[in-house]
Amino acid sequence: MKKYSELLIAGSFFLGACFYGQSQEKVIFEEDFNGDGLDMTVWNYEEGDGCPNLCGWGNNEKQIYDRNYVEVKDGNLVITAEKRDNTYYSGKINSKDKVEFTYGTIEVRAKIATTKGLWPAFWMLGADIDQVGWPASGEIDILEYIGREPGIVFTSLHTPASHGNTINTKKTKIEKIEEGFHTYKAVWTPEFIEFFVDGQRVYKFTPEKYDDEHYPFKKDFYFLINMAVGGNLGGSEIDDDALPAKFFIDHIKVTSLPEFLNQ
Numbered sequence: 001m002k003k004y005s006e007l008l009i010a011g012s013f014f015l016g017a018c019f020y021g022q023s024q025e026k027v028i029f030e031e032d033f034n035g036d037g038l039d040m041t042v043w044n045y046e047e048g049d050g051c052p053n054l055c056g057w058g059n060n061e062k063q064i065y066d067r068n069y070v071e072v073k074d075g076n077l078v079i080t081a082e083k084r085d086n087t088y089y090s091g092k093i094n095s096k097d098k099v100e101f102t103y104g105t106i107e108v109r110a111k112i113a114t115t116k117g118l119w120p121a122f123w124m125l126g127a128d129i130d131q132v133g134w135p136a137s138g139e140i141d142i143l144e145y146i147g148r149e150p151g152i153v154f155t156s157l158h159t160p161a162s163h164g165n166t167i168n169t170k171k172t173k174i175e176k177i178e179e180g181f182h183t184y185k186a187v188w189t190p191e192f193i194e195f196f197v198d199g200q201r202v203y204k205f206t207p208e209k210y211d212d213e214h215y216p217f218k219k220d221f222y223f224l225i226n227m228a229v230g231g232n233l234g235g236s237e238i239d240d241d242a243l244p245a246k247f248f249i250d251h252i253k254v255t256s257l258p259e260f261l262n263q
Helices: 005-014
Strands: 027-031 063-065 070-073 076-084 087-090 092-094 099-101 104-111 118-126 139-144 152-158 168-173 182-188 193-197 200-205 221-229 245-255
Touching: 027 099, 063 221, 076 221, 087 221, 104 118, 104 139, 118 245, 139 182, 152 193, 152 200, 168 200, 221 245
Parallel strands: 063 087
Antiparallel strands: 027 245, 070 076, 076 087, 076 245, 092 221, 099 221, 104 182, 104 245, 118 139, 118 221, 139 152, 152 168, 182 193, 193 200
């Protein structure tokens, strides 16, 4: 297992020092999707419909996840959603047990799929989810977009104190977000989590308390990338005529925090 938390903490203290107003940050993890296929030392496929425990993946989603709808092409991760024989298919991957870390600046460059009914997302879950369950694991949603609300980007956090509900969240209207690639960033620290789109700050979360109920973000997390179809957030109306549709990830980069943010 690639354990990044120790490197990240060390990097933040020894290489992330703020010196005369300039901070040096160490690259902890980087994925450019430049190979011929998915790097299986980093990623895992998630497949099926979430049954028997969480049919519809807990959100009443319509798709079946299948690795054939995940590909690496022309320097991008590409996830495709389509309808075939009255069944929706899409792709989902995660970095559980392979790339996990605590704190840092996470940056992803992505081009979203915009079809009504689709729900592309780049997010994180606590690595202890198998032991403590959700929402005790915590969830960090760096990018969520739903086709039924054009022009809007969702950035959210889920905690035990919110009973998993989406109350620590921000919906931000961003002009031309559907056009081309955009950069989504989260600065995750021991005291707050702050979100940016194309360098513009869109949301900052500072908890009422720093216990596990209100801030379950003081431990290792891992990445998830997927595109759901329908569901509680995607909505019941799906534009079948616009399928297949594609969600692109160009790169992911994690850097250590400057020392003054990691104390």
